[in-house]
Amino acid sequence: MSLDTDADPPILPEGGPGEGRPYIIVVGNEKGGTGKSTTAMHLIVALAKLDFRLGSIDLDARQSTLSRYLANRREYAEESGEALEMPEHRSVLRSERELRSEAEAEDRDRLRGAFADLANCDFVVVDTPGSDAYLARLAHQHADTLITPINDSFLDIDVLAQIDRRRREVVAPSRYSQMVWEQNNRRVLSGQPPIDWVVMRNRLSHVEARNKREIAALLTQLAKRIGFRLAPGFGERVVYRELFLKGLTLLDLPEAEGPGLAPNPSHMAGRAEIRALLQTIGLSEKPPRAATTGGTTAAATTAADAEPPATLSNP
Numbered sequence: 001m002s003l004d005t006d007a008d009p010p011i012l013p014e015g016g017p018g019e020g021r022p023y024i025i026v027v028g029n030e031k032g033g034t035g036k037s038t039t040a041m042h043l044i045v046a047l048a049k050l051d052f053r054l055g056s057i058d059l060d061a062r063q064s065t066l067s068r069y070l071a072n073r074r075e076y077a078e079e080s081g082e083a084l085e086m087p088e089h090r091s092v093l094r095s096e097r098e099l100r101s102e103a104e105a106e107d108r109d110r111l112r113g114a115f116a117d118l119a120n121c122d123f124v125v126v127d128t129p130g131s132d133a134y135l136a137r138l139a140h141q142h143a144d145t146l147i148t149p150i151n152d153s154f155l156d157i158d159v160l161a162q163i164d165r166r167r168r169e170v171v172a173p174s175r176y177s178q179m180v181w182e183q184n185n186r187r188v189l190s191g192q193p194p195i196d197w198v199v200m201r202n203r204l205s206h207v208e209a210r211n212k213r214e215i216a217a218l219l220t221q222l223a224k225r226i227g228f229r230l231a232p233g234f235g236e237r238v239v240y241r242e243l244f245l246k247g248l249t250l251l252d253l254p255e256a257e258g259p260g261l262a263p264n265p266s267h268m269a270g271r272a273e274i275r276a277l278l279q280t281i282g283l284s285e286k287p288p289r290a291a292t293t294g295g296t297t298a299a300a301t302t303a304a305d306a307e308p309p310a311t312l313s314n315p
């Protein structure tokens, strides 16, 4: 990847979140199908429901799951007449220029343009593709918080580190962990605060299996070694797969499925998991809008009050 040079205008204006720029949450994992787009969509709606001004960027424009999820939401809102929260959305297409340096320059320009369009938002949530792409690496470099969903299996831990199968120990960090560490260093060198890296287990089974405990123990080991924080994670729920077509999230569903009916326990548990993720990243309160002054956004105030980010160590 080409290094930033003085000739390259920065992708974001100088200064931390709230100092003329939004707080940026990147959802990333270079492994496919781990729940990035589902998590991004739930975060967007959860934060919008807290009255934050939300922006969203889809860097996986080829697959465009997040963009289609949001388009379904807009259509459903129009058809049903329900007032649903919508973010200001941008989709960034990867450059198709053949020369790598030109393609990277174009990717940078496109990402800079998307962030500039969303400069007035409190938060921008960025969904990334499940592959190692230049645009995805650039996004990681600009993450105030990075959320990495992983499926609850040894196969998925592999994206974070190589594991000794017999001893169930961490042998070496993965290429992805090293990439995050490198992007973090770039960001710190440019005067930004370090990335607050949060790993969350997704599709957790509801049975208390030995496998599940072993993965929890390994992740705790890895969190200390690499410097990420662990979020409680999302359970395996059919409802996550069903809501895409309507563009809805668990947070849009009524407490109960009909008058006089008891609340659906799976939906209640799911909503609690989403609230727990917000709490982990320190963003679970409505912004004190009245206190917003001179370019310091409410989001920054809330985020700054949160638990300090873990320091990423050399993996």
Ligand SMILES: Nc1ncnc2c1ncn2[C@@H]1O[C@H](COP(=O)(O)OP(=O)(O)OP(=O)(O)O)[C@@H](O)[C@H]1O
Pocket: 031, 032, 033, 034, 035, 036, 037, 038, 039, 060, 063, 065, 128, 129, 130, 202, 203, 204, 234, 235, 236, 237, 238, 240, 241, 242
């Ligand atoms: N907690 C969950 N319970 C049940 N199904 C889930 C859950 N999270 C995600 N899924 C389903 O898993 C599939 C993959 O999810 P998603 O598209 O969000 O992953 P992704 O990481 O964005 O994939 P890609 O790398 O291809 O972009 C989808 O069918 C989604 O509905």
Ligand SMILES: [Mg+2]
Pocket: 036, 037, 038, 060, 063, 065, 066, 127, 128, 129, 130
């Ligand atoms: Mg996706």
